[in-house]
Amino acid sequence: MMATMTKKLFWADPYQTTLETRIVAADGPRVWVDETIFFAFSGGQESDTGTIGGLPVVEAAKEGKEISYTLAEDPGLEKDQEVTIRIDWPRRYRLMRLHFAAELVLEIMYRKLQGTEKIGAHIAEDKARLDFVWPQSITPLLPEVAAEVQAIVRKDAEILSAFSDQENEQRFWEVEGFARVPCGGTHLRRTGEVENVRLKRVNIGKGKERVDIYLVPEDG
Numbered sequence: 001m002m003a004t005m006t007k008k009l010f011w012a013d014p015y016q017t018t019l020e021t022r023i024v025a026a027d028g029p030r031v032w033v034d035e036t037i038f039f040a041f042s043g044g045q046e047s048d049t050g051t052i053g054g055l056p057v058v059e060a061a062k063e064g065k066e067i068s069y070t071l072a073e074d075p076g077l078e079k080d081q082e083v084t085i086r087i088d089w090p091r092r093y094r095l096m097r098l099h100f101a102a103e104l105v106l107e108i109m110y111r112k113l114q115g116t117e118k119i120g121a122h123i124a125e126d127k128a129r130l131d132f133v134w135p136q137s138i139t140p141l142l143p144e145v146a147a148e149v150q151a152i153v154r155k156d157a158e159i160l161s162a163f164s165d166q167e168n169e170q171r172f173w174e175v176e177g178f179a180r181v182p183c184g185g186t187h188l189r190r191t192g193e194v195e196n197v198r199l200k201r202v203n204i205g206k207g208k209e210r211v212d213i214y215l216v217p218e219d220g
Contacts, residue, residue, distance in 0.1 A: 006137040007035040007066050010048075011171065012117035012142075014096060014186035019085045026078060029071045036053070038085055040067045045185045046097050050087035051168045053077060067170060081100045088190065090185070094125050100159070100188050101197045101213050102128040107179045109211070112141055119208065123185075131204065139201045144145070145211075146199045152178060156192030 001154045006024075009016060025032040027113065031052060040060035047060040052069055059070040076218035077083065081161050102123060110116065113134055120131035132138070160174040164182065173187050174180040189192070195215065 004012055006067055009035050010039045010186050017087055017089045023077045023079055023081045029074045031069050031077055037184055038087055045123040048092055050086045052085050053083040071176050096186050096188050097194050099123045100130040101187050101194050106130055108145050108148050132209045134209045135207055139183045142199045153191050153194045156190050159188055161187040162215050
């Protein structure tokens with residue numbers, strides 16, 4: 001449908017909250033735009049919420065390398081029409097913080113649980129979760145994992161986020177001296193932005209373990 005691929009500016013600057021762009025195609029309430037800051041559900045990270053042309057986006061969907069947006073109603077938009085995209089920044093920022101907290105937990109758990117496998121992940125506004133294959137309770141490990149996460153957070157280290165393969169939209173994040181991890185989400189600039197986390201083990205069945213990850217205030 002589109003002659004050119006949507007430019008995903010949420011990778012170049014995940015802190016950008018408004019964007020003037022143009023419609024490249026429209027089908028009733030569904031629209032496609034030339035450039036976007038509106039992240040669509042991917043890798044367990046929930047979609048942004050916000051508006052396009054003043055109307056709420058009810059669904060952001062990946063279609064290969066494209067993203068389509070379904071609006072709350074048909075606005076009658078046409079090709080080349082200019083529109084403004086606005087995202088809910090407080091929600092985006094919590095998602096970014098929880099996302100990176102989950103990435104830290106995941107890397108540390110991999111090192112402590114040799115041979116484990118991640119079987120699920122979800123990053124929402126209230127919490128993140130990671131599911132693993134493991135034969136016993138991970139509760140005894142969680143204080144140690146949380147302490148290691150907080151040590152990395154306290155360093156306030158730079159988080160590098162870039163393409164490993166731009167043509168195929170393969171990206172990674174890296175914290176020098178800790179890890180380099182493939183990931184196509186939206187990332188913080190520094191580890192210190194995560195602030196404080198709390199981990200909770202959830203029993204989801206024999207041979208499976210879940211860690212819920214929460215952001216907590218300084219005095220939480």
